[in-house]
Amino acid sequence: MMRKNKNVVLWAASLLLLLVGCKQQADNEKNALLVIKEQGSFAVGGSVITNPGTFDPITRTPEGQTYHGDHAYIVYQIPDKARKLPLVFWHGIGQFSKTWETTPDGREGFQNIFLRRGFGVYLINQPRRGNAGRSTVEATIKPTPDEQEWFNTFRVGVWPDYFEGVQFPKDEESLNQYFRQMTPNIGPFDTEVITDAISKLFDKIGDGILVTHSHSGGFGWLTAINNNRIKAIASYEPGSGFVSPEGEVPSPLPSSAGALQANSVSMEDFMKLTKIPIIIYYGDNIPDKYSDNKGADGWRVRLEMARLWRDAVNKYGGDVTVIHLPEIGIHGNTHFPFSDLNNIKIADLLSNWLKEKGLDK
Amino acid sequence: MMRKNKNVVLWAASLLLLLVGCKQQADNEKNALLVIKEQGSFAVGGSVITNPGTFDPITRTPEGQTYHGDHAYIVYQIPDKARKLPLVFWHGIGQFSKTWETTPDGREGFQNIFLRRGFGVYLINQPRRGNAGRSTVEATIKPTPDEQEWFNTFRVGVWPDYFEGVQFPKDEESLNQYFRQMTPNIGPFDTEVITDAISKLFDKIGDGILVTHSHSGGFGWLTAINNNRIKAIASYEPGSGFVSPEGEVPSPLPSSAGALQANSVSMEDFMKLTKIPIIIYYGDNIPDKYSDNKGADGWRVRLEMARLWRDAVNKYGGDVTVIHLPEIGIHGNTHFPFSDLNNIKIADLLSNWLKEKGLDK
Numbered sequence: 001m002m003r004k005n006k007n008v009v010l011w012a013a014s015l016l017l018l019l020v021g022c023k024q025q026a027d028n029e030k031n032a033l034l035v036i037k038e039q040g041s042f043a044v045g046g047s048v049i050t051n052p053g054t055f056d057p058i059t060r061t062p063e064g065q066t067y068h069g070d071h072a073y074i075v076y077q078i079p080d081k082a083r084k085l086p087l088v089f090w091h092g093i094g095q096f097s098k099t100w101e102t103t104p105d106g107r108e109g110f111q112n113i114f115l116r117r118g119f120g121v122y123l124i125n126q127p128r129r130g131n132a133g134r135s136t137v138e139a140t141i142k143p144t145p146d147e148q149e150w151f152n153t154f155r156v157g158v159w160p161d162y163f164e165g166v167q168f169p170k171d172e173e174s175l176n177q178y179f180r181q182m183t184p185n186i187g188p189f190d191t192e193v194i195t196d197a198i199s200k201l202f203d204k205i206g207d208g209i210l211v212t213h214s215h216s217g218g219f220g221w222l223t224a225i226n227n228n229r230i231k232a233i234a235s236y237e238p239g240s241g242f243v244s245p246e247g248e249v250p251s252p253l254p255s256s257a258g259a260l261q262a263n264s265v266s267m268e269d270f271m272k273l274t275k276i277p278i279i280i281y282y283g284d285n286i287p288d289k290y291s292d293n294k295g296a297d298g299w300r301v302r303l304e305m306a307r308l309w310r311d312a313v314n315k316y317g318g319d320v321t322v323i324h325l326p327e328i329g330i331h332g333n334t335h336f337p338f339s340d341l342n343n344i345k346i347a348d349l350l351s352n353w354l355k356e357k358g359l360d361k
Numbered sequence: 362m363m364r365k366n367k368n369v370v371l372w373a374a375s376l377l378l379l380l381v382g383c384k385q386q387a388d389n390e391k392n393a394l395l396v397i398k399e400q401g402s403f404a405v406g407g408s409v410i411t412n413p414g415t416f417d418p419i420t421r422t423p424e425g426q427t428y429h430g431d432h433a434y435i436v437y438q439i440p441d442k443a444r445k446l447p448l449v450f451w452h453g454i455g456q457f458s459k460t461w462e463t464t465p466d467g468r469e470g471f472q473n474i475f476l477r478r479g480f481g482v483y484l485i486n487q488p489r490r491g492n493a494g495r496s497t498v499e500a501t502i503k504p505t506p507d508e509q510e511w512f513n514t515f516r517v518g519v520w521p522d523y524f525e526g527v528q529f530p531k532d533e534e535s536l537n538q539y540f541r542q543m544t545p546n547i548g549p550f551d552t553e554v555i556t557d558a559i560s561k562l563f564d565k566i567g568d569g570i571l572v573t574h575s576h577s578g579g580f581g582w583l584t585a586i587n588n589n590r591i592k593a594i595a596s597y598e599p600g601s602g603f604v605s606p607e608g609e610v611p612s613p614l615p616s617s618a619g620a621l622q623a624n625s626v627s628m629e630d631f632m633k634l635t636k637i638p639i640i641i642y643y644g645d646n647i648p649d650k651y652s653d654n655k656g657a658d659g660w661r662v663r664l665e666m667a668r669l670w671r672d673a674v675n676k677y678g679g680d681v682t683v684i685h686l687p688e689i690g691i692h693g694n695t696h697f698p699f700s701d702l703n704n705i706k707i708a709d710l711l712s713n714w715l716k717e718k719g720l721d722k
Binding site (some may be wrong): 028031033034035036037039040041042043046049050055057062064065066067068069071073074075080096097098101102106108112127130131132133134135136137138139140141142143144145146147148149152158159160176177179180181184185186187211241292293294295 | 376392394395396397398400401402403404407410411412416417418421423425426427428429430432434436441457458459462463464467470473486491492493494495496497498499500501503504505506508509510519520521537538540541542543544545547548630653654655656
């Protein structure tokens, strides 16, 4: 009797330990501590306005004073035992580094996810945006209610309705956070100011992998042309700025959101984009034929242009892949796949591509 | 012979191991890994502009559209085994969270230092500043060269000269970084908008210790009056906004930088500031009598007003300490003691005060 009781007790104890162990393991994987070797922030790029004359500390008039502006503001974290190539994340239009941080509903974004996967992470705030707001040109900013247009352009739905099966949280607070992750441009876009700052970033940090989104897609191609420390590009829903060699620029593609132009560069510059692996992702709910839903139709021609561009770059020996997520069985993604509800799956796609291309050593 | 050689070899090996071990120990203390349990960012506070009418997704005109703005943008990190009360860091005029991040010459700032010391850290970007630039009111921003004025007001020196023994790096790149840690206000200051957002921050995160700088000194007193989750305040060089009970407001204090006013609040509100420990720090190179160096003279009256305020709060049973760093033998500090060259020593002062007041459990 005692031996039987003892066996039962041992069995129960073992089972309990096993359950506790499994839970701990699951907890560890889900809530693993982030171990950071180094973290900080800095300004890079930009220029200086210098008034003529000599500064007078008593009168403190403008003569001889300076204004350092048009730099990018960079936040970085390097995990312990980091892989060789860091990921450099570049936001899109109306956004800042928040794009990659915790999501509107509080889940981890690509910043944390890829830190956990052993990558150094650099988050860009581009010149004249957000904390890099010290612009060298004057700006007037008017608060113009336009969030319903963004809701549609970001393909969360057609306001006030969410798309069926959309990978976006439907509670009010998430939408509140989503709208508040926008911040205005402080002055007009200046492609040279912007790409120069990010090129200088790569001069400073060395080789890395650029990850772009939407508007920064176009800036990313140009920066990679200018700086061969960019060893690969992953671009989420690039919005414009596809570049072709002079004489080979595709005709503009019409849509209800306006015609999408492509830009030309020299053949010498274009060939630089054939030297690095590039992957482009587009999400769901992109119309496959003309739609008067301007928010979505613009993406139809962008996906089409991306495919034309892929073919052009690959024709010249490049390595461009275009993934249309629904075509590989991943449904419901918005303009922000990397922060959507299924963003772990989206991260896994990127991890696999990096591994396949030998970029994750 | 062989035994002697063997002893020498063993001795040399031991010495080598000892040296390696010591270096590793020193490296570990200096470069200890940061172990983070949770990190992220969010918006808090603010309001919504709503246009009348119904949004039309085809025409996409302004009717029925919204604009969420005037929130603060918060970045947080919680270390493993965090102390109970986090530190909430609030920048001053013209600054953003960078104030507390790595210094102009790349050393760790209070964000990293206090993470290492086991405190949860929240970095504020106040409404209408930097990444929280989505203001609900129109703004025009003109880039006005004024950095030499700031150099003087921040008591780095009297341009172009650094103060003798100043705790600030003298290389050109550090000055470049220092000027670029400024970013403009997007619209006028609105005390209610600002303090409301930070009060809502404490509603969200619970009890904490507020750390203010310069312009946020005044905002800090008001927010603590509004929200008793603020359990203590450490203020570095508060610049304005000292509050006294109606009828007991000190006369303005004249200086070459203008007269410093004090503000009045109800006695009921004032008494709230007697309930929490408060410490105020001022640095070096503050004139002790009227000086026509506007950059420094404004601090003379601020230090004087801080002492009057301390005495008033303590008269009513409060716990305010004012530390003028040179008077305790710490010399050369600028307006930014927490990022100066001796900022570890400045951090130690804060750590000791937190411990003394039982705020570091």
